[in-house]
Amino acid sequence: MKPTLPTALPPEQLINELQSYGVRLVDPKAGADSRRGGAGPSDHKAMTIDGMTVMVPVHTAPAFESPYLVEKPDAFGRSRVRRDDLVLGEVTFPLQPAFYGLKTADGIPYSKIAVLHGADVLATTVLQTCIRYQSRTKTCQFCAIGQSLAAGRTVERKTPAQLAEVAEAAVRLDGVKHMVMTTGTPPTRDRGAAILAESAAAVKAAVDLPIQAQCEPPDTDAWFARMKDAGVDALGMHLEAVTPEVRKAIMPGKAEVSVERYMEAFAAAVPVFGRGQVSTYILAGLGDTREAILAMSERLIALGVYPFVVPFVPISGTPLESHPTPAPGFMHEILKPLAAMLRAGGLKSTDIKAGCGKCGACSALSTYEREGAA
Numbered sequence: 001m002k003p004t005l006p007t008a009l010p011p012e013q014l015i016n017e018l019q020s021y022g023v024r025l026v027d028p029k030a031g032a033d034s035r036r037g038g039a040g041p042s043d044h045k046a047m048t049i050d051g052m053t054v055m056v057p058v059h060t061a062p063a064f065e066s067p068y069l070v071e072k073p074d075a076f077g078r079s080r081v082r083r084d085d086l087v088l089g090e091v092t093f094p095l096q097p098a099f100y101g102l103k104t105a106d107g108i109p110y111s112k113i114a115v116l117h118g119a120d121v122l123a124t125t126v127l128q129t130c131i132r133y134q135s136r137t138k139t140c141q142f143c144a145i146g147q148s149l150a151a152g153r154t155v156e157r158k159t160p161a162q163l164a165e166v167a168e169a170a171v172r173l174d175g176v177k178h179m180v181m182t183t184g185t186p187p188t189r190d191r192g193a194a195i196l197a198e199s200a201a202a203v204k205a206a207v208d209l210p211i212q213a214q215c216e217p218p219d220t221d222a223w224f225a226r227m228k229d230a231g232v233d234a235l236g237m238h239l240e241a242v243t244p245e246v247r248k249a250i251m252p253g254k255a256e257v258s259v260e261r262y263m264e265a266f267a268a269a270v271p272v273f274g275r276g277q278v279s280t281y282i283l284a285g286l287g288d289t290r291e292a293i294l295a296m297s298e299r300l301i302a303l304g305v306y307p308f309v310v311p312f313v314p315i316s317g318t319p320l321e322s323h324p325t326p327a328p329g330f331m332h333e334i335l336k337p338l339a340a341m342l343r344a345g346g347l348k349s350t351d352i353k354a355g356c357g358k359c360g361a362c363s364a365l366s367t368y369e370r371e372g373a374a
């Protein structure tokens, strides 16, 4: 075995640096295929740093000019991260999952139904269209849900049977540990809760796999118990931005659902799923101040909601493709106190049964939690 190379930055700060600037890859084929387009964060590749698998931008505008370079993997699959002549650390790449090689009975590649995120998460967008995506004035400016569909990399509606088939194979062949089911928002009052519930029920009938469902707050809080009864273990309802002005500017359609409605929905969902099993995604770098993000996080933690704060990554082809990523120092100043607030509130990413907060690959937050605990 070759000796481990010295790491010139603490792991959580190296992750912040790489997620803010992205990386240039000497070997673009290293590791599993990167994800382009789709709902939520994209244009990343999974890399493992200091035992933590994180998503690092590789196809974004900042990544093409990143000062960080990841060398070609050696015979052990390890690559060095350099900045000029300085070696800052070492990364490995998770391998392409075996289930990507399979097709459904009707000939659809499994990778068009669900994909591997992070190290061990099966992720799917059950419905790849969204009422918010139809109009330029309403679309969430960061979202690329229609791009992977237009490029033929996914199918519009994943049926419960297809999801069950792929989930069973991903557990058996690749050892995935949990599943994230997100959805574009359909034109129904449940805002996607119904299709998530039927999808979770089908997966749970096929395989024992913890599931997080992600949707906007539905019209009635009764959906939370229905989703839980169907097999959903954890729920994500994503604020994305925390101040009304930023929400309105960045996501004019979704901002019609107020922050207060989210808070009511969180308060109703926590008793159903349990403290720490309800979470929200907050994108830092879209205009919310550090103080606003931390103040909202404090309210959320008091309710028992895990605030998963991630650095905004601009996706090519979206209205925000040229928006800058937040500086690593800005992330450090949010994530360090946030990790302390989570500890004080008794919430831990490792206690979450399924989902983005548990996976943690889109942020250095769980590394801050781990370092703080140590």
Ligand code: SF4
Pocket: 040, 041, 055, 117, 118, 121, 123, 180, 355, 356, 357, 359, 360, 361, 362, 363
């Ligand atoms: S944190 Fe969520 S979106 Fe990011 S890689 Fe993990 S499962 Fe996917």
